[in-house]
Amino acid sequence: MEVLSIPSNYTPREDLLAGKTLLVTGAGDGIGRTAAQTFARYGATVVLLGRTVSKLEAVYDEIETTGGPKPAIIEMDLATADEQSYQNLASGLEKEFSCLDGILHNAGLLGDRRPIESADYSSWQTVMQVNVNAQFLLTRYLLPLLKESSNASIVLTSSTVGRVGRAYWGAYAVSKFATEGFMQVLAGELENTTNIRVNSLNPRATNTGMRRTAYPAETPTDNPAPADIMPAYLYLIGNDSSEVTGKAFDAR
Ligand SMILES: NC(=O)c1ccc[n+]([C@@H]2O[C@H](COP(=O)([O-])OP(=O)(O)OC[C@H]3O[C@@H](n4cnc5c(N)ncnc54)[C@H](OP(=O)(O)O)[C@@H]3O)[C@@H](O)[C@H]2O)c1
Structure with a gap:
């Protein structure tokens, strides 16, 4: 798979996303x-979707304190939401x-990392539900609203183990391959046919709770902070990537 980087020294305009309405899962x-x-x-x-209301x-x-446009909150557990919930949303x-x-599409679960031979089916299903099926259901029911935009972008979050398989990464790795396929x-x-582009983005090692769980022996601050990789997110979600679709990106 060919993996692209954003243009070097990409500098987004201050008003890059003015007037846009964007949904972020796992916000x-x-x-x-x-x-x-x-x-x-x-x-x-920004429409903030997640399962823990206090965090949202x-x-x-x-966002309000820093003077951003008034956001919206959608409480939704992607592991348990049924199809009707997505239609209602x-x-x-x-x-x-x-x-x-x-x-x-950012929300993700790491799940169990263990051999396929001893993998737990229920855990496997939950990871697939959150990392794959939720992306399908959200996209499926939001496409009509995306089609109303003059310039819309769907960004799917991938991973290094979703591009080259790795032993013992189980459902997580498989879910990220599925994300690339989707x-x-x-x-x-x-x-x-439309004004909607679709790309995948691998943040690569980033200092978050998920990374700290996956690699407990690392010094967390050796990895970039989420803020360090935002140029790639801005490039793909904003109109500077208008001509780009069907591509796999690394955030750095
Ligand atoms: N960090 C890395 O090094 C790295 C590398 C490659 C790919 N990624 C990918 O990047 C994305 C973000 O990861 P992260 O590192 O920021 O992980 P994180 O810190 O664990 O955050 C994950 C987010 O997803 C939400 N989420 C999990 N399960 C959910 C559910 N059932 N319903 C709704 N929301 C749910 C979490 O909500 P709660 O806060 O309520 O738990 C949290 O807001 C993921 O897709 C991950 O696979 C990360």
Whole structure:
């Protein structure tokens, strides 16, 4: 798989995302939290989706305090939400917003890392539900609202182990391969027919709770902070990547 980088020395305009409405999943913590704050700082109205309301409210308050456009909160546990919940979510957003200009599919679960031979099926299913099926359901029901945008971007979060398999990374690695596949299928379907582009983004090692759980022996601050990789997120979610679709990116 060819993996691209964003243009070197990419510098987003201050008003890059002004007037845009963007949905971020897993917006309460880690990379998603920083992405939501960053998108708001660049002018976007951000819809904060996550499972822990207190975390989403903290992000909401931070955005309001720093003068960003008033965000919205959607409490949703992607592990347990049924199909009807996604339909309700889409009709709720349709009432509130005239269009959706992008989705950052960021929420993710690490799950168990153990041999396939002894993997727990229930844990496997949960990882697939959050990391793969939720992306499909959200996209499936939000495409009509994305089609109302003049320039929309769907960004799917990948991983190094979703591009080259790695022993014992189980459902997580498989879910990220599925994410790359979903990106390619959807980008192919939307190419030439709409104004919606679809790309994948691998943040690579970033200092978050997930990374600290996956690599407890590391010194966390040896890895970049989420803020350090935001240029790639801004490039892909904003109009500077208008001509780019169906591609796999690394954030650095
Ligand atoms: N950090 C890295 O080094 C790295 C490397 C490669 C790829 N990634 C990918 O980058 C993305 C963000 O990871 P991160 O490192 O920021 O992880 P994180 O700190 O663990 O944050 C994950 C976010 O996803 C949310 N989430 C998890 N399960 C959910 C569910 N069932 N329903 C709704 N939201 C749920 C979490 O909500 P709560 O806060 O409520 O738990 C949290 O906000 C993931 O897709 C991950 O696979 C990360």
